[in-house]
Amino acid sequence: xxxxxxxxxxxxYARPIEDRLGMTRRGFMQFxxxxxxxxxxxxxxxxxxxxxxxxxxxPSVIWLHFQECTGCTESMLRAEHPTLEKxxxxxxxxxxxxxxxxxxxxxxxxxxxxxxxxxxxxxLLVIEGAIPTRENGIxxxxxxxxxIDLARECAADAAAVxxxxxxxxxxxxxxxxPNPTGATGVDSILDRPVxxxxxxxxxxxxxxxxxxxxxxxxxxxxxxxxxxxxxxYSRLIxxxxxxxxHFDAGRFAMEFGDEGHRKGYCLYxxxxxxxETYANCPTVLFGDVGAGTWPVGCGHPCIGCTEQGVGFEKPxxxxxxxxxxxxxxSFPRIHEQQGSGAKTGEAAVIAAVAGAAAGAGAMLAxxxxxxxxxxxxxxxTDKDGGSA
Ligand code: FSX
Ligand code: SF4
Ligand code: F3S
Numbered sequence: 001x002x003x004x005x006x007x008x009x010x011x012x013y014a015r016p017i018e019d020r021l022g023m024t025r026r027g028f029m030q031f032x033x034x035x036x037x038x039x040x041x042x043x044x045x046x047x048x049x050x051x052x053x054x055x056x057x058x059p060s061v062i063w064l065h066f067q068e069c070t071g072c073t074e075s076m077l078r079a080e081h082p083t084l085e086k087x088x089x090x091x092x093x094x095x096x097x098x099x100x101x102x103x104x105x106x107x108x109x110x111x112x113x114x115x116x117x118x119x120x121x122x123x124l125l126v127i128e129g130a131i132p133t134r135e136n137g138i139x140x141x142x143x144x145x146x147x148i149d150l151a152r153e154c155a156a157d158a159a160a161v162x163x164x165x166x167x168x169x170x171x172x173x174x175x176x177x178p179n180p181t182g183a184t185g186v187d188s189i190l191d192r193p194v195x196x197x198x199x200x201x202x203x204x205x206x207x208x209x210x211x212x213x214x215x216x217x218x219x220x221x222x223x224x225x226x227x228x229x230x231x232x233y234s235r236l237i238x239x240x241x242x243x244x245x246h247f248d249a250g251r252f253a254m255e256f257g258d259e260g261h262r263k264g265y266c267l268y269x270x271x272x273x274x275x276e277t278y279a280n281c282p283t284v285l286f287g288d289v290g291a292g293t294w295p296v297g298c299g300h301p302c303i304g305c306t307e308q309g310v311g312f313e314k315p316x317x318x319x320x321x322x323x324x325x326x327x328x329x330s331f332p333r334i335h336e337q338q339g340s341g342a343k344t345g346e347a348a349v350i351a352a353v354a355g356a357a358a359g360a361g362a363m364l365a366x367x368x369x370x371x372x373x374x375x376x377x378x379x380x381t382d383k384d385g386g387s388a
Contacts (some may be wrong), residue, residue, distance in 0.1 A: 005114070013058075013108060017053065017054050017328055018087070018092070020090055021086050021090060021230030022085060022086070028050070028110075029046070029050060030282070031087070031270065032046045032050040032053065033046040033050055033051045035205075035208070035209050035212050036049055036214045036232065038205055038206075038212055038229045038232075038280075038284065039209050039221065040214075040230075040231045043364055044375050045216075045274045047210055048217075049216050051216075052212070052215045052216035052338035053087075053091055053212065053215065053216075058091060058092055058093040058094075058122070058251075058323075059092055059093065059122065059123065059124050059211070059214065060093045060095045060115055060119035060122065060123040060124070061092045061093065061094050061095060061097075061123065061124045061125075061126055061295070062094075062095060062096040062115055062123055062125050062126070062127045062154055062158070063096060063097040063098070063127075063197045064096075064098065064125070064126070064127050064128065064129075064142075064147075064150060064151065065095065065098045065099060065108050065128050065129050065142075065155060066128070066129030066131055066132075066140050066151075066167075066168070067129045067130040067131070067132055067139070067140050067147070067167060067174040067181065068126065068128055068145040068165060068167040068168070068172070068173075068174070069173075070099055070128070071165070071200065071201040072128045072164045072165040072201045072202060073097075073100070073128060073368065074201070075201035075202070075204055075286070076088060076201075076207065077100075078289075079165070082352055084202075086115070087208065088204065088207070088208055088211075091208070091211060091212065092211060092214065092222075095114075095115035095119070095123070096111055096112045096115045096317075097167065098142070102166055108143075109143045110243060111156075111231040116157060120157045121157055121159060122149075122159050122233070123157070123159060124158065124160055124161075124162060124211070124214065124315040125154050125155055125160070125161045126147075126162045127151060127163050127164070127168045127173060127186045128164050128165050128167070128190045129147075129160065129165070129167045129168055129174075130167040130168060130171045130172055130174040130175055130176070130183035130184060130185065131147045131148055131151060131168075131183065131184055131185070131186060131188075131189050132147060132181035132182055132183050132297055133148065133181075133182040133183075133184055133189065134180070134181050134182030135182075137149070137182040139182075143232070143315065145245055150318055151186060151189060151190065152189065152190065156191060158311040160195065160214060160220050161186065161190065161192065161193070161194045161195070162197060162207070162210060162220075163185060163186040163187065163194050163195070163196045163197065164197050164207055164212075164228075165181070165197070165198065165200060165201060165202050166198040166200065166202075166305055166306060166311060166312075167200070167226070168185060168186050169185050169186075169187075169196035169198035169228075169308075170184075170185040170196070170198065170308040171183045171184045171185050171196065172198070172200055172311070172312065173200060174180070174311050174312065175312075176312045177245045177313070178314055179319070187230075189225060191365075194226040194227055195210060195220050195221070195223060195227055195228075195229065196223075196226060196228050197210060197228070197229070198228060198233075198279075198305070198308075199230070199279065199281075199304040199305055199306045200305040200306075200311065201240060201311075202306070203232070203280070203281065203284050203286060204282050205280075206229065206280070206284070209221075209226040209231065209232070210229055212230075213261070219308045223232060224278075226308065226335060228278070228306075230329070231280075232279065232284075233279055233306065234278065234386070235255075235278065235280070236274065236275065236276070236277065236278055236323055236324060237247070237273075237275075237277045237278070237281060237282060237296075237302055237325070238274040238275040238276075238277075238323075239324065240280075240282050240283055241282050242273050242282060242292075242296075242297065243264065243265065243267065244264045246264070246268070246282075247268055247357065251263075251265040251266060252265050252267075252268055252269045253265045253269065253270055254265055254268050254269055254270075255270075256270065256299075257336050259282050260263075261299065264299075265312070266299040267296055267299075267300070267302075268319070268375055269318065269319070270300045270301045270317060271303075271315070271316050271317035271318055271319065272296060272301035273301065273302045273303055273304030273307070273310050273311075273314065273318070273320045274296060274301075274302045274320065274323075275318045275320040275321065275322045275323060275324070276304065276307065276321045276322070276323050277304040277305075277307045277310055277320075278306065278307065278308055278310075279307075281294040281295065281296075281306075282294055282296065282297070285297070298349035300315065301317075303316055304320075319368040333381075374386065
């Protein structure tokens with residue numbers, strides 16, 4: 001780096017973090033508490049997170065783009081929270097990013113090699129987009145190198161590899177049948193563990209929380225059998241959806257714009273895939289602009305964008321397979337205030353409001369047919385309900 005630029009950067013990072021982020025000290029501490037909550041950490045972890053963000057050397061991040069729409073990057077940087085993108089860019093040192101860099105051509109290629117050499121064994125490799133494998137990967141090339149070769153070359157000396165978005169996690173939209181380019185997820189072409197953060201686009205908080213976990217504890221968070229962090233992908237959307245009480249009571253929207261839809265009833269019969277999709281969308285929300293800012297909250301069925309075999313695979317209005325018919329032991333509040341500073345993600349805690357619906361299972365079994373609620377309720381069939 002140019003000497004003057006280096007001095008400027010050093011002076012900038014010598015300033016207190018709240019100055020750099022343009023937030024109050026209290027706001028920063030609340031933010032750390034929110035991240036600790038999102039990660040499902042025990043009491044006191046927010047102090048460790050706070051210390052790590054303030055004091056740790058920012059990990060170098062090399063960010064590659066392959067087959068995708070750049071929505072992951074866009075959603076991260078366009079987040080409405082005034083400090084989220086600042087925090088992400090403050091927590092990591094983004095040393096190579098194909099969308100954000102001003103450099104081009106050979107200069108750009110040189111930046112990648114330099115970042116890899118200077119941070120050998122220590123950098124985080126983030127991959128956005130699917131890897132085309134058909135015909136030796138010729139369907140995606142950057143600087144003359146295929147996505148397969150670039151991913152393998154950059155992963156060789158990385159401290160950890162994060163696949164961001166459903167495309168990178170399992171192929172996502174580019175892998176939709178008939179998958180002409182043989183698009184696949186990053187982990188299928190690397191012989192090392194990959195943390196997957198699916199979603200199209202994924203929630204920026206899940207990426208930030210994963211990086212902060214690495215920064216704080218030196219390890220990546222615990223993952224499920226598909227490589228997804230448990231803190232974000234261990235619960236069904238259906239089990240923490242604000243419309244769940246309507247599902248249990250048999251109140252469904254049958255058409256877009258009908259009375260049930262206008263009243264905010266359950267979207268199951270419009271094809272909502274919440275009952276077979278694992279993600280924290282209902283509690284973390286998107287964009288920090290208010291309550292209900294997630295697909296179902298806005299009145300559209302979840303399409304299962306985080307779930308391989310569901311998102312971009314099952315027709316949007318096909319009924320979901322029910323992974324569970326048991327009523328949850330708690331429900332989130334229907335109207336939770338969002339959008340003020342560090343409050344985002346705290347809905348995860350607030351979700352612990354008591355309210356098991358007695359007899360909801362029986363109601364459920366009676367009301368899952370396609371008939372309108374006013375009609376004689378049809379018995380549930382496998383076609384309607386799946387493996388319950
Ligand atoms: Fe797009 Fe990212 Fe979807 Fe894919 O997000 S939002 S197509 S997951 O890789 O850019
Ligand atoms: Fe919510 Fe969809 Fe489940 Fe209905 S089916 S409760 S809208 S997740
Ligand atoms: Fe995707 Fe469904 Fe969440 S469509 S963003 S997994 S609500």
